[in-house]
Amino acid sequence: MIERVLPDGVIAVESFTDDPGELPFPGEEDLVENAVEGRRREFVTARRCAREALAKLGHPLAPIRRGPMREPQWPSGVAGAITHCAGYRAAAVVPKAVLSSVGIDAEPDRPLPADVEESIALPAERQMLASLAGSHPGIQWDRLLFSAKESVYKAWFPLTRQWLDFEDARVVVHPENGFFTATVLPADAPIRTFHGRFTTGYGLIVTAVSVAAGGTSQHLLPGH
Secondary structure, X not given: OHHHHOEXXXXXXXXXXXXXXXXXXXXXXXXXXXXXXXXXXXXXHHHHHHHHHHHHOOOOOOOOOEOOOOOEOOOOOEEEEEEEEOOEEEEEEEEOOOEEEEEEEEEEOOOOOOOHHHHHOOHHHHHHHHHXXXXXXXXXXXXXXXXXXXXXXXXXXXHHOOOOOHHHXXXXXXXXXXEEEEEEOOOOOOOOEEXXXXXXXXXXXXXXXXXXXXXXXXXXOEOO
């Protein structure tokens, strides 16, 4: 599913199920030692997806540790992202010579919990969501907005090492072609614009964002 929103050069692996008996990879046990069973399973499966993707780039199997903001620590010269939600886990990796950053996110295609929209959507975005609900019913646009901002953050953080709040980015969704654009609002932001794609299916919403090797975001053109 995720290949629909990723361009050539990005390697992705996804899974819709877990192996209940699968153990954490050696060197990652402590990362989930206190996790509940559901959280442990999604972590183990998502990390396996990431290792399989890295192997396709020629990297040996190895633990994927966390950085100070809980971000995955990728091998030198690799950009990547991991996502997991109920019934879905995925990872995407790419040589930094191809893309300097990539962000992916998956969410259930269900409405956000009550009151969450106000905390993640700017006034202009709430107007957009209302318009989309009327003109393009059938997709939970509030959840898509959340997912798009998650993908933006995952692409933003490795490049800037800066936090990005939900209200720090304004997203415009283009439902006809499956694109969205995000503008980072702080005037001193080192990257101001991100372009991404979205798709739906299997009860899921999946989004992706990339930043070209030159440091500018680009519309993702599916390579598969």
